[in-house]
Amino acid sequence: xxxxxxxxxxxxxxxxxxxxxESGRPRTFTSLVEELGxxxxxxxxxxxxxxxxxxxxxxxxxxxxxxxxFSLHAARPNALHDLAELARPTLERIGALTExxxxxxxxxxxxxxxxxxxxxxxxxxxxNWVGVETPAHCTALGKVLYAFGALPLxxxxxxxxxxxxPVDRAQLDHALxxxxxxxxxxxxxELEVGLGAVAAPVRAVDGAVVxxxxxxxxxxxxxDHGITTLGDLLVAEIRGLAALLGHHTTPEGVA
Amino acid sequence: xxxxxxxxxxxxxxxxxxxxxESGRPRTFTSLVEELGxxxxxxxxxxxxxxxxxxxxxxxxxxxxxxxxFSLHAARPNALHDLAELARPTLERIGALTExxxxxxxxxxxxxxxxxxxxxxxxxxxxNWVGVETPAHCTALGKVLYAFGALPLxxxxxxxxxxxxPVDRAQLDHALxxxxxxxxxxxxxELEVGLGAVAAPVRAVDGAVVxxxxxxxxxxxxxDHGITTLGDLLVAEIRGLAALLGHHTTPEGVA
DNA sequence: ACACAGGTTCCATAAGATGGAACTCTTTCC
DNA sequence: GGAAAGAGTTCCATCTTATGGAACCTGTGT
Numbered sequence: 001x002x003x004x005x006x007x008x009x010x011x012x013x014x015x016x017x018x019x020x021x022e023s024g025r026p027r028t029f030t031s032l033v034e035e036l037g038x039x040x041x042x043x044x045x046x047x048x049x050x051x052x053x054x055x056x057x058x059x060x061x062x063x064x065x066x067x068x069x070f071s072l073h074a075a076r077p078n079a080l081h082d083l084a085e086l087a088r089p090t091l092e093r094i095g096a097l098t099e100x101x102x103x104x105x106x107x108x109x110x111x112x113x114x115x116x117x118x119x120x121x122x123x124x125x126x127x128n129w130v131g132v133e134t135p136a137h138c139t140a141l142g143k144v145l146y147a148f149g150a151l152p153l154x155x156x157x158x159x160x161x162x163x164x165x166p167v168d169r170a171q172l173d174h175a176l177x178x179x180x181x182x183x184x185x186x187x188x189x190e191l192e193v194g195l196g197a198v199a200a201p202v203r204a205v206d207g208a209v210v211x212x213x214x215x216x217x218x219x220x221x222x223x224d225h226g227i228t229t230l231g232d233l234l235v236a237e238i239r240g241l242a243a244l245l246g247h248h249t250t251p252e253g254v255a
Numbered sequence: 256x257x258x259x260x261x262x263x264x265x266x267x268x269x270x271x272x273x274x275x276x277e278s279g280r281p282r283t284f285t286s287l288v289e290e291l292g293x294x295x296x297x298x299x300x301x302x303x304x305x306x307x308x309x310x311x312x313x314x315x316x317x318x319x320x321x322x323x324x325f326s327l328h329a330a331r332p333n334a335l336h337d338l339a340e341l342a343r344p345t346l347e348r349i350g351a352l353t354e355x356x357x358x359x360x361x362x363x364x365x366x367x368x369x370x371x372x373x374x375x376x377x378x379x380x381x382x383n384w385v386g387v388e389t390p391a392h393c394t395a396l397g398k399v400l401y402a403f404g405a406l407p408l409x410x411x412x413x414x415x416x417x418x419x420x421p422v423d424r425a426q427l428d429h430a431l432x433x434x435x436x437x438x439x440x441x442x443x444x445e446l447e448v449g450l451g452a453v454a455a456p457v458r459a460v461d462g463a464v465v466x467x468x469x470x471x472x473x474x475x476x477x478x479d480h481g482i483t484t485l486g487d488l489l490v491a492e493i494r495g496l497a498a499l500l501g502h503h504t505t506p507e508g509v510a
Numbered sequence: 511a512c513a514c515a516g517g518t519t520c521c522a523t524a525a526g527a528t529g530g531a532a533c534t535c536t537t538t539c540c
Numbered sequence: 541g542g543a544a545a546g547a548g549t550t551c552c553a554t555c556t557t558a559t560g561g562a563a564c565c566t567g568t569g570t
Binding site: 007009010011013014015017018021022024045046048049050052053054055065066068069070071072073074075076077079080082083086106107108113150151204208210211244245 | 262264265266268269270272273276277279300301303304305307308309310320321323324325326327328329330331332334335337338341361362363368405406459463465466499500
Binding site: 007008009010028029030033040041043044045048062 | 546547548549550551556557558
């Protein structure tokens with residue numbers, strides 16, 4: 001661990017900051033003291049310094065949350081582009097293994113936005129979905145984000161894209177139970193007849209799903225037959241990406 | 256200078272990080288050394304510590320950009336909610352001064368997303384636009400984001416919402432020149448007949464426009480008559496918000 | 511092959527970070 | 541309503557840890 005000298009204070013402050021950002025909800029002073037095992041006085045001083053620099057801020061109750069600098073970054077139009085950069089190696093490896101089109105998406109408001117895509121090795125691949133709007137309930141990516149609470153569930157009737165699209169919340173909910181059970185989602189002929197996709201979640205350290213990755217292609221190649229293999233492959237490959245988002249390489253089971 | 260002791264290293268590292276995040280584009284090692292006036296060795300050590308904690312990352316050329324922790328935060332569905340919190344006092348003050356509906360928006364992909372709203376004091380106010388999709392070329396918010404490069408300009412024909420909507424790029428471009436000249440944008444009867452709005456940009460320290468704030472209401476109240484007053488009021492009030500996103504000017508006293 | 515900019519490592523020094531204890535303010539409990 | 545526990549900050553003597561100048565790399569252009 002201490003393979004580094006001359007920066008103990010910064011390392012400690014950074015560790016505090018990482019905890020606050022990664023846990024995704026306000027952290028109390030005491031919980032931070034306990035988790036890092038630093039002296040109260042040290043922790044207090046470091047947090048004050050971070051607050052001064054707008055790296056953390058305190059809410060009404062005094063708990064710490066990511067500060068204005070994080071908000072500023074998030075508001076930049078290309079903030080998600082950085083995430084795409086980070087994920088690119090993972091996407092490319094999945095692309096190389098499956099030879100199909102690979103997409104990375106996050107939830108934004110009530111929509112799913114595609115932020116990166118690796119194109120299929122085949123001539124007959126999916127088109128470019130970056131920026132294209134799709135009804136989330138018909139896509140594997142949307143189902144993953146719905147299933148793990150990253151996207152607010154839709155109300156009212158659902159748009160029927162094909163004969164296979166889920167048409168109401170009951171059908172969708174049923175599908176989402178299955179997604180949670182398996183850990184990945186499928187969409188076959190639901191968005192477009194002849195188009196199949198599998199998607200799996202990308203989780204932050206706190207377990208929250210922050211993004212999803214899909215593999216999609218014509219149902220001639222992406223179909224019931226090899227779908228389990230694809231789903232498991234996705235889940236396995238995404239482990240590496242999750243490590244980038246939160247370095248604790250904990251294989252300890254968290255549901 | 257600040258009356259703070261026991262955290263010089265953290266303060267310096269935070270200052271480095273703030274520079275990297277605020278400038279919005281990759282910063283070279285040397286430019287950071289020059290801007291902060293620290294010793295090369297110190298700067299190098301601090302940046303290494305920040306990189307270790309995924310607070311900064313280096314691109315292919317070795318320049319520093321915000322790291323994975325910033326991307327992680329940006330990918331969270333509620334990342335922009337934090338920005339809204341930060342802006343709330345400003346929005347409320349504008350709402351109190353104008354008694355009209357106030358909105359905060361950012362660009363996301365090719366769309367404008369409303370992330371916060373303060374409702375009009377009048378019964379006849381605008382409806383809630385948070386989450387609603389609107390054609391950017393017909394809105395004051397959209398024009399601001401277009402004018403200052405926060406939103407990619409639209410291609411092809413533009414949707415004609417009313418007789419006053421701009422119908423092509425030529426008309427829109429002409430309007431944007433005016434927006435840049437005045438520093439704020441107007442939309443009267445362009446989105447809906449009877450609806451008027453004024454919007455102004457929110458800038459980060461590097462000058463990049465990261466968001467826009469609008470005041471909107473029925474044209475009975477928001478119209479050519481008082482529009483300059485409204486525009487200037489917006490620009491003036493937003494200064495305070497920009498200070499929150501940028502450098503520290505106030506040691507104490509949070510509204 | 512040479513020089514030079516950009517960047518990292520080394521090291522003696524002392525400046526600055528550290529943690530225990532004292533202290534303040536708030537909340538809870540009886 | 542008062543005592544006690546809880547949450548967090550400030551103080552201060554101690555010595556760990558950050559510091560910056562110089563040496564040292566490493567890649568690039570000439």
